[in-house]
Amino acid sequence: MSDNTTPPAHDKVHSGPVKTPKQLLLTVFFSFVAPIFIMIGLVYYVTASPQPAAGTGNPEKALAARIQKIGMIEIRDANRELKGGEEVYNAQCSACHAVGLLGSPKFGDAVAWGPRIKTGYELLLTSAVKGKNAMGAQGGGAFEDLEIGRAVVYMANAAGATFDEPAAPVAVAETAQ
Ligand code: HEC
Incomplete structure (x- = not known):
């Protein structure tokens, strides 16, 4: 059985790219926290850009x-x-x-x-x-x-x-x- 002969390779396949707590924190940050800030920024951008400054005309x-x-x-x-x-x-x-x-x-x-x-x-x-x-x-x-x-x-x-x-x-x- 190839699994038994190469246990490290088997571990690698199931543990994924996140190996240290620091990597876990970064992953959580970039997949959950950062998108929220990006969305907030987009909302500000979309709602603020088309309005002319109040009272510029008169x-x-x-x-x-x-x-x-x-x-x-x-x-x-x-x-x-x-x-x-x-x-x-x-x-x-x-x-x-x-x-x-x-x-x-x-x-x-x-x-x-x-x-x-x-x-x-x-x-x-x-x-x-x-x-x-x-x-x-x-x-x-x-x-x-x-x-x-x-x-x-x-x-x-x-x-x-x-x-x-x-x-x-x-x-x-x-x-x-
Ligand atoms: C938001 C400010 C403001 C308020 C409140 C206001 N006025 Fe005036 N009023 C003006 C301005 C400015 C003019 C000058 C308009 C012009 O000739 O360009 C004016 C002009 C007038 C004139 C002269 C109009 C003409 O044909 O020359 C009268 C009469 C007048 N107001 C009456 C009133 C009365 C009565 C009230 C309260 C019920 C009132 N106003 C409230 C700003 C105001």
């Missing part, structure tokens, strides 16, 4: 979008008391307009507001309701248009305009049961 807009209160949920009560201009301004508009953030006309700054006020209340209201450049619709808020109108009047009048406060709709409360 950094001001990106900043405005980031700091705006988006995704807010407001359960609107149709009969709730509408907020006044100052209240809306403090809640929503002052974030930018109090300091002139992103190039917004600063509160009370007659020079910045002058040319805008000349365009008329309707246009300012449209800008505020629908958004303009770095300012999102309603400055990112969720108000009734009338409340935005009041805030526009509050801000414009503080900078020298003499707009009338937009009137509340009449008789809504009487018809609603």
Whole structure:
């Protein structure tokens, strides 16, 4: 029997290439641990590479979008008391307009507001309701248009305009049961 005559060869065939504890450790490392790191690296590579850096196109807009209160949920009560201009301004508009953030006309700054006020209340209201450049619709808020109108009047009048406060709709409360 050739097996009996050559025992060392027989051992070799069954023991495989791993002979020392050090080799065993290396084998375990390269077959189990290293692939995990390679996979993590690949995942980072795949998820990170195609995205352009945030805000490279329009950094001001990106900043405005980031700091705006988006995704807010407001359960609107149709009969709730509408907020006044100052209240809306403090809640929503002052974030930018109090300091002139992103190039917004600063509160009370007659020079910045002058040319805008000349365009008329309707246009300012449209800008505020629908958004303009770095300012999102309603400055990112969720108000009734009338409340935005009041805030526009509050801000414009503080900078020298003499707009009338937009009137509340009449008789809504009487018809609603
Ligand atoms: C994220 C910052 C930001 C917030 C919040 C914000 N605004 Fe503005 N607003 C701007 C910027 C910037 C401009 C200048 C836009 C331009 O002319 O390019 C502006 C301009 C305006 C103008 C002048 C528009 C025109 O046509 O010239 C009005 C009116 C105005 N905002 C009202 C408001 C009101 C009312 C609110 C709150 C409900 C508000 N804004 C909240 C950034 C903001």
